[in-house]
Amino acid sequence: MTGMLADKITIVTGASSGIGAAIAQAALREGGRIMLHGRNEAELEALAALHGKQASFIACDLADAEAASQIVNATIERFGTVDVLINNAGIFPRSTIDTDVLSQFDPVFHVNVRAPLMLSQALIRHCREQGKPGTIVNIGSINAYCGADMILIYSMSKGAMMTMTRNIADTHGPEGIRANQLNVGWTLTQGEIETQRSMGSPDDWHTKIDKTGAPRGSLLMPDEVAEHAIFWASDKSAPVNGAVYEVEQYPVIGRNRAAGK
Numbered sequence: 586m587t588g589m590l591a592d593k594i595t596i597v598t599g600a601s602s603g604i605g606a607a608i609a610q611a612a613l614r615e616g617g618r619i620m621l622h623g624r625n626e627a628e629l630e631a632l633a634a635l636h637g638k639q640a641s642f643i644a645c646d647l648a649d650a651e652a653a654s655q656i657v658n659a660t661i662e663r664f665g666t667v668d669v670l671i672n673n674a675g676i677f678p679r680s681t682i683d684t685d686v687l688s689q690f691d692p693v694f695h696v697n698v699r700a701p702l703m704l705s706q707a708l709i710r711h712c713r714e715q716g717k718p719g720t721i722v723n724i725g726s727i728n729a730y731c732g733a734d735m736i737l738i739y740s741m742s743k744g745a746m747m748t749m750t751r752n753i754a755d756t757h758g759p760e761g762i763r764a765n766q767l768n769v770g771w772t773l774t775q776g777e778i779e780t781q782r783s784m785g786s787p788d789d790w791h792t793k794i795d796k797t798g799a800p801r802g803s804l805l806m807p808d809e810v811a812e813h814a815i816f817w818a819s820d821k822s823a824p825v826n827g828a829v830y831e832v833e834q835y836p837v838i839g840r841n842r843a844a845g846k
Contacts, residue, residue, distance in 0.1 A: 587616055588614065588615035588616030588617070589615040589616070589815055589816070589818075589819035589820075589821055590612050590615040590616050590617030590669070590815065590818060590819055591615070591616035591617070592616065592618075593616075593617050593618070593668040593669050593818075593819075594617070594618050594619075594620070594660060594664045594665075594666055594667050594668045594669070595612050595617045595618070595619050595620070595667075595668065595669040595670075595671060595818065596619075596620045596622065596656060596657070596660055596667060596669070596670050596671065596704070596708075597609045597612065597619060597620070597621060597622065597671045597673060598622040598623075598647065598656070598671065598672055598673050598674035598700070598701075598704070599622065599623060599673040599674030599675065600619075600621040600622055600623050600629065600632070600642075600673070601621070601623030601624070601625045601628040601629050601632065602623070602625070602628065602774070602775050602776070603772075603774035603775055603776055603807055604673055604724060604769070604772060604774060604807045604810050604811065604814075605623070605671075605673040605674065606632065606807070607807035607808045607810065607811035608671055608673060608724075608810070608811040608814045608815070609621055609632065609640075610632075610811070611808070611811040611812060611814070611815045612671075612815060612818070613636050613639055613640060615815055615819070617639075617669070618638075618639050618640070618664055619636075619639065619640045619641070620640075620641055620642070620643065620656065620659065620660040620663065620664070620667075621633055621640060621641070621642040621643070622642070622643055622644075622645070622656050622674065623642070623644060623674070624644060624645070624646055625644070626642075626644035629642035629643075629644055630642060641659075641660075641663045641664070643655065643656055643659045643660075647674055647695070647696045647700035648692060648695045648696055648700075650695075650699075650703070652700060652703075653700055653703035653704040653706070653707050654703070654707055656704065656707075657704065657707040657708065657711065661711065666711070666715060666717075667708055667711055667712075667719070668717075668718075668719060668720065669719070669720045669721075669722070669818045670704055670705065670708045670719070670720070670721045670722070671721075671722045671724065671814060671818060672700075672701035672704060672705070672721065672722070672723045672724060672746075673724040673814075674696065674700070675696060675697045675724070675739075675742075675743075676692065676693055676696050676697065676739075677693075677736060677739040677776075677780075678692075678693065678738070678739070679735045679736060679780075680735070680736065680737045680738045680739070681734065681735060681737055682737060686737065686738060689738050690738055693738045693739060693742050694738075694741075694742055694745070697739070697742035697743065697745075697746065698742050698745045698746055698749070701723060701746060701749070702749060705721055705749075705753055705764070708721065708762075709753075709757055709760070709762055712760070712761065712762060713760065717761070718760075718761030718762065718763070719761065719762050719763075720762075720763045720764075720817075720818055721750075721753065721762070721763065721764040721765070722764075722765060722766075722767065722814055722817045722818050723746050723747075723749075723750050723764065723765070723766040723767070724766075724767055724769060724810075724814065725743045725746050725747055725750075725766045725767060725768045725769065725829070726739075726740070726743040726768055726769055726770075727768045727769065727770050727831060727833055727837050728740040728743055729743035729744045729746070729747045729768055729829075730744070730768075730837065730838070743768070746766065747766055747768070747829055750764045750765065750766040750827065750829065751764075751827045751829070754826040754827030755826075755827055758826045758827070763822075763823065763824075763825070763826045764826065764827065765817050765822065765825060765826065765827065765828045765829070765830065766828070766829045766830070767810070767813055767814060767817065767830050767831075767832050768829055768830070768831045768832065768833070768837070769805065769810050769832045769833070770804075770805055770831070770832060770833035770834060770837075771798065771799065771804050771805065772804055772805040772806065772807060772810060773791055773803075773804040773805065773806055773807075774807055777804075778791070791803070791804060797842060799834055800834045800835055801834060805832065805833075805834070809832075810832055813830070813832050817830070
């Protein structure tokens with residue numbers, strides 16, 4: 586096989602739909618062998634079946650503390666090793682300081698922070714045992730820096746992931762471990778479509794995007810995000826470690842929208 590991920594064994598969490606599915610498809614096109622993770626077993630099975638021996642799948646809930654070890658162990662059992670971990674899965678319930686933040690905090694942090702941490706731990710331990718390098722790509726969000734008014738806890742979780750990424754890179758770089766994060770902007774996924782529908786938005790809301798938030802007049806697409814994820818998962822992004830890269834249509838840091846056009 587040829588391609589940026591040729592002969593690399595890659596775990597992609599949240600791979601049954603949206604950005605995760607797009608990353609998995611791109612990784613397979615680039616020669617990788619993939620362990621697809623998600624909660625929808627039927628969707629995962631259908632996706633894996635399209636790629637024969639190049640893909641396998643495991644369905645489990647990242648809220649379960651044992652999920653990380655299950656995913657990594659299943660990958661090693663199926664492919665013999667793990668080279669790349671792409672922590673994509675996440676949940677994004679709406680929350681403000683006035684909502685029931687206590688009931689939402691643990692579920693969001695279990696999936697968005699604890700699971701990527703435990704998966705990273707399992708990958709690093711495996712790489713140590715095998716005496717080999719490893720690569721982690723964390724799919725974050727531009728909301729890690731501040732966040733919109735209705736996603737307080739989600740934004741906090743992505744900020745925590747950003748610190749985790751940098752800490753792992755700084756601590757474990759000498760062991761051959763690279764960890765980088767993509768802070769992704771507003772993307773047109775099925776999950777976003779369903780969220781907008783639940784909020785009463787019309788079906789064509791995504792065709793009327795203000796250019797303040799999307800300068801080209803349309804949202805990011807999952808396939809576009811996937812191309813960036815593959816680059817950071819591949820050796821072509823070496824030796825960069827601990828980077829936070831913004832996949833967005835405008836400069837995120839220091840932008841002054843109050844100044845107008």
